[in-house]
Amino acid sequence: MSSHNPPWLDWWHAFSQEAHVGTINLGRYEAEYFSWGTGPTLVCIHGLADSFLAFFPLAALLKSHFRVIAYNLPDGYRDNARLQEYSLTELTRDLIRLLNRLDIRCATLVGHSYGAAVALLAAYRFPHYIARAVSVCGFAYRPLARWQVKLIGLGRLLPRRWACLTPYHAELRHALAPTLLATSDPNKSAYRLLFRRPAKIKAPHPLRRWPRVSFRAWMHWAKELAHTDLRPILPRIHRPVLVISTDRDPLVPASCQSELLTGLPQAIGFRIHARGHFPNWTHPNLVAHLIMEFHRMTFLAVPQGGSTHASALSSAIVCPNRSTLPHSCPLWQALRNAPTNHFAATDKVSMLS
Numbered sequence: 001m002s003s004h005n006p007p008w009l010d011w012w013h014a015f016s017q018e019a020h021v022g023t024i025n026l027g028r029y030e031a032e033y034f035s036w037g038t039g040p041t042l043v044c045i046h047g048l049a050d051s052f053l054a055f056f057p058l059a060a061l062l063k064s065h066f067r068v069i070a071y072n073l074p075d076g077y078r079d080n081a082r083l084q085e086y087s088l089t090e091l092t093r094d095l096i097r098l099l100n101r102l103d104i105r106c107a108t109l110v111g112h113s114y115g116a117a118v119a120l121l122a123a124y125r126f127p128h129y130i131a132r133a134v135s136v137c138g139f140a141y142r143p144l145a146r147w148q149v150k151l152i153g154l155g156r157l158l159p160r161r162w163a164c165l166t167p168y169h170a171e172l173r174h175a176l177a178p179t180l181l182a183t184s185d186p187n188k189s190a191y192r193l194l195f196r197r198p199a200k201i202k203a204p205h206p207l208r209r210w211p212r213v214s215f216r217a218w219m220h221w222a223k224e225l226a227h228t229d230l231r232p233i234l235p236r237i238h239r240p241v242l243v244i245s246t247d248r249d250p251l252v253p254a255s256c257q258s259e260l261l262t263g264l265p266q267a268i269g270f271r272i273h274a275r276g277h278f279p280n281w282t283h284p285n286l287v288a289h290l291i292m293e294f295h296r297m298t299f300l301a302v303p304q305g306g307s308t309h310a311s312a313l314s315s316a317i318v319c320p321n322r323s324t325l326p327h328s329c330p331l332w333q334a335l336r337n338a339p340t341n342h343f344a345a346t347d348k349v350s351m352l353s
Helices: 009-016 050-061 090-101 113-124 146-155 168-179 189-198 215-226 229-234 253-265 284-301 330-336
Strands: 022-023 029-038 040-044 068-069 107-112 132-138 163-166 212-214 243-248 268-274 349-352
Touching: 009 029, 009 050, 009 168, 022 090, 029 090, 040 050, 040 090, 040 113, 050 068, 050 107, 050 168, 050 284, 090 113, 107 113, 107 284, 113 215, 113 229, 132 253, 132 284, 146 215, 163 168, 168 243, 212 215, 229 253, 243 253, 243 284, 253 284, 268 284
Parallel strands: 040 068, 040 107, 107 132, 132 243, 243 268
Antiparallel strands: 022 029, 029 068, 163 212, 268 349
């Protein structure tokens, strides 16, 4: 099955029948979340200008093997969050509150972009809750240009109600349009309304409302991103980390991935030969398979619900990136020997060394 032609309608039908979608009080805000599937827990954290739907394709592919949980970060728009009190540290505390409220003792974190920074900091501050982490186009430090910082300062003055739909989710909305509007004619006014003023169209079950991106929240978290530098703590993160990236990411340069692989004691990196910042959406089959193999190869190395040190991790299971070659890495060998139907025809991957 090609990752470029995903069965959106089939996935959404299963999602509406099987997933639990709701809100949970995390103390500082009411977080919307979904939980789908059974098995070991994956907790997914989205990046800037995004929502929990960023992980909908991955959840559809992994639900038979994992319990996939994704939640919305605070935006101060519809969740009663006071963003001026929020920092990256507060986001990690919210994450732990989420685990406690859902009675999760240990989880694998999957973070996309800025969400990867949340996952890494959580693995450092609360290692007894975190078994392993996956960074998808993530970073420890992402400096911004001066003009970008000035633009962020102006953007934080925007009205709180200004918001939009996540642009790259349009493919899913196109697929759902005929069922929502009883028409597939893009010339119909109702069809155009779905993409221009979606608040006028009822969100598809089981969503209560369309996930929207607050411009003000976007600017707030961009400012926090500019002040985020996790490089000093990377050597003290004693959890296996899978670093997934694309070789033509327009938002996060390759140097950011190199810093993760150089700084983390137990990390393995895979680069997808594709352009874009959202492989969790454009190449979900490949990303899902990487996560499954990474979990399988590290499962026996990390005691569930307990703490461990890097010395307790077998080098035959989690390969230190600075000394590992593709032919000597069991995870790499497992991926190379995997059945080809796990991959789309255009999906290619290479190991970062």
